[in-house]
Amino acid sequence: MSDAVSGTNPWALTPAQLDLQARARALAEDVIAPRAAEVDATEEYPWDNVAALNEAGFTGMTVPAELGGPGHSFLDAVLVVEQMAKVCGVTGRIAVEANMGAISAVLAYGTDEQRRLASDYVLSGDKPAICITEPDAGSSASMMTTRADRRGDRYVVNGKKHWITGGGVSKLHLIFARVFDQDGSELGIGGFLAIRDETPGLSYGRREPTMGLRGIPEMEVLFDDMEVGPDMVVMPPSGWRRGFADLMNAYNSQRVGAGTVALGLATGAYELALEFSKKREQFGRPIAEFQGLQWMLADMSTKLEAARSLTYRAACSRGTGPDGVASPFPDPALAAQAKIFTAEASIEVVSNALQTFGAAGYSRRNPLERMYRDVRMFTIGGGTAQILRTVVASRILGQKLPQTRDGYVR
Numbered sequence: 001m002s003d004a005v006s007g008t009n010p011w012a013l014t015p016a017q018l019d020l021q022a023r024a025r026a027l028a029e030d031v032i033a034p035r036a037a038e039v040d041a042t043e044e045y046p047w048d049n050v051a052a053l054n055e056a057g058f059t060g061m062t063v064p065a066e067l068g069g070p071g072h073s074f075l076d077a078v079l080v081v082e083q084m085a086k087v088c089g090v091t092g093r094i095a096v097e098a099n100m101g102a103i104s105a106v107l108a109y110g111t112d113e114q115r116r117l118a119s120d121y122v123l124s125g126d127k128p129a130i131c132i133t134e135p136d137a138g139s140s141a142s143m144m145t146t147r148a149d150r151r152g153d154r155y156v157v158n159g160k161k162h163w164i165t166g167g168g169v170s171k172l173h174l175i176f177a178r179v180f181d182q183d184g185s186e187l188g189i190g191g192f193l194a195i196r197d198e199t200p201g202l203s204y205g206r207r208e209p210t211m212g213l214r215g216i217p218e219m220e221v222l223f224d225d226m227e228v229g230p231d232m233v234v235m236p237p238s239g240w241r242r243g244f245a246d247l248m249n250a251y252n253s254q255r256v257g258a259g260t261v262a263l264g265l266a267t268g269a270y271e272l273a274l275e276f277s278k279k280r281e282q283f284g285r286p287i288a289e290f291q292g293l294q295w296m297l298a299d300m301s302t303k304l305e306a307a308r309s310l311t312y313r314a315a316c317s318r319g320t321g322p323d324g325v326a327s328p329f330p331d332p333a334l335a336a337q338a339k340i341f342t343a344e345a346s347i348e349v350v351s352n353a354l355q356t357f358g359a360a361g362y363s364r365r366n367p368l369e370r371m372y373r374d375v376r377m378f379t380i381g382g383g384t385a386q387i388l389r390t391v392v393a394s395r396i397l398g399q400k401l402p403q404t405r406d407g408y409v410r
């Protein structure tokens with residue numbers, strides 16, 4: 001079944017993509033869906049779902065063939081993420097991070113050894129953690145205080161991050177810190193790789209009790225004289241000064257992925273509401289026969305069509321980087337537009353889907369209640385809807401705005 005209103009293949013997906021989508025849908029419906037409520041209730045990381053994703057070849061999808069991966073496109077990964085998120089937001093998010101998160105930055109800027117290391121992790125099912133946000137540096141991420149001091153050819157990292165998705169379950173971490181040279185001079189912000197249980201000085205603080213997406217921990221991550229060698233420094237070609245902007249630019253693929261999870265959740269919610277509206281009778285007929293409800297369903301479907309088109313377009317975009325160099329990432333402005341629109345539309349769609357169920361939608365017996373809590377996150381994490389609007393404004397005004405979190409103006 002297509003997720004679109006009309007046509008069986010409205011986005012002109014290739015036969016291989018349609019096959020991939022069908023395989024993802026089957027796994028989602030047969031294996032992931034039956035566990036979704038339990039994952040939410042127990043708040044336990046669904047290792048069995050991770051194994052199922054890995055077995056199906058749905059982790060490390062974007063790793064190129066020379067590193068042992070299948071070399072899928074971002075759109076291919078999006079098709080898989082969307083199907084997972086339709087039935088389980090947590091598994092959708094795991095699929096994003098195992099295909100389009102920190103791995104994108106390492107693949108783009110890492111040395112051959114780092115690219116191989118990160119690829120091996122995602123290909124074996126790891127969901128790398130990306131550690132940027134700090135208690136006093138959220139939207140203004142470049143105000144971070146975590147620091148890496150050079151000692152000979154090594155770096156000693158000290159500081160604290162919070163709201164780190166997968167902290168304590170992820171093996172590989174990409175950590176951002178301000179870098180200081182031996183003489184104390186500041187070089188800029190850089191990225192460092194660290195591995196849980198292997199890198200001394202890397203530990204975890206408290207877990208955040210979250211509103212939704214409860215099966216994946218949001219943790220404090222602590223660095224106490226965490227020492228890393230030069231082989232674990234992820235240095236973009238333009239060096240420390242531009243390092244943060246470069247590394248954050250890689251994050252645009254994650255943004256498209258995050259929007260896709262919202263899209264999947266909303267599509268799942270809409271389909272449940274549509275089915276329910278045909279069966280539930282009031283005033284002697286199915287509630288789907290009332291125009292008030294028909295218009296709600298029509299609006300939901302319209303928003304989903306628009307969100308899906310924008311998300312797929314962003315997934316297919318390839319920007320031109322600063323200095324005219326081709327960028328391997330989705331276009332930053334399109335990625336921002338896709339995440340803003342999709343997150344906001346999806347929150348509205350899930351809310352109206354819940355409304356369609358009346359009181360039943362408000363019961364914890366119903367998946368809508370979980371989906372409503374899950375989808376609320378997507379205007380916040382990975383760049384808030386306000387900050388992303390500033391990214392779009394930067395592009396259309398053609399200037400770097402002081403309050404932008406990252407990225408470039410082109």
Ligand SMILES: Cc1cc2nc3c(=O)[nH]c(=O)nc-3n(C[C@H](O)[C@H](O)[C@H](O)COP(=O)(O)OP(=O)(O)OC[C@H]3O[C@@H](n4cnc5c(N)ncnc54)[C@H](O)[C@@H]3O)c2cc1C
Nearest residue numbers: 130131132133138139163164165380381382383384386403
């Ligand atoms: C579930 C979840 C998972 C997350 N996972 C990760 C992760 O894995 N790694 C990681 O590093 N971080 C992660 N984060 C953190 C996330 O990126 C930050 O929450 C986000 O960047 C916002 O920072 P903040 O929460 O400190 O809000 P603040 O920056 O304090 O913002 C508060 C409010 O002010 C608004 N605001 C701030 N500045 C401006 C401005 N210039 N113009 C207009 N409005 C503005 C914001 O939009 C927001 O509404 C996650 C967050 C959540 C909720």
